Amino acid sequence: MDGSAVKLLGDPLRARIVRLLAREQMCTCHLIEETGARQPTISHHLKILREAGFVTAEPSGRFTYYRLSPQAVRELASSLMDLANQADRAQCLRRPCD
Numbered sequence: 686m687d688g689s690a691v692k693l694l695g696d697p698l699r700a701r702i703v704r705l706l707a708r709e710q711m712c713t714c715h716l717i718e719e720t721g722a723r724q725p726t727i728s729h730h731l732k733i734l735r736e737a738g739f740v741t742a743e744p745s746g747r748f749t750y751y752r753l754s755p756q757a758v759r760e761l762a763s764s765l766m767d768l769a770n771q772a773d774r775a776q777c778l779r780r781p782c783d
Contacts, residue, residue, distance in 0.1 A: 690761050693737050698722055699730045706740060706753040713749070 694700050698720060705711060705719055716727045729741055734740035739757045742749050 686736065689737070690764070693733065694761075696730070698726070699734060702727070702730055702734065703739065705754060706751055707758075710743075710750045710752040712745075712751070716751075 694703060701720055702716060705716065711719070713724060713727050715729070716731075717724055718720070720727070722730075731740060731742075733735075735742060737757070739754055740751050741754055742751050744750075
């Protein structure tokens with residue numbers, strides 16, 4: 686796992702958007718209501734999440750609904766599990782100093 690996922694979800698508002706979209710599909714107006722953030726800010730974070738593959742969008746009439754990609758979350762979880770397994774193995778390993 687590289688630092689991009691940590692950076693992606695390290696922003697508190699993006700992390701909140703991800704948690705909200707894990708519960709249900711929402712449009713921008715719902716996310717504004719839930720977070721108190723302004724529309725340009727929400728749109729900016731949705732763009733970042735879409736470009737990273739964490740969020741997809743579906744037009745519905747005059748609104749666009751956003752949803753979290755379960756596969757992207759599973760891939761992140763798998764990477765974190767791999768990292769935890771490496772950390773378990775590293776508990777017995779110590780690099781000697783010269």
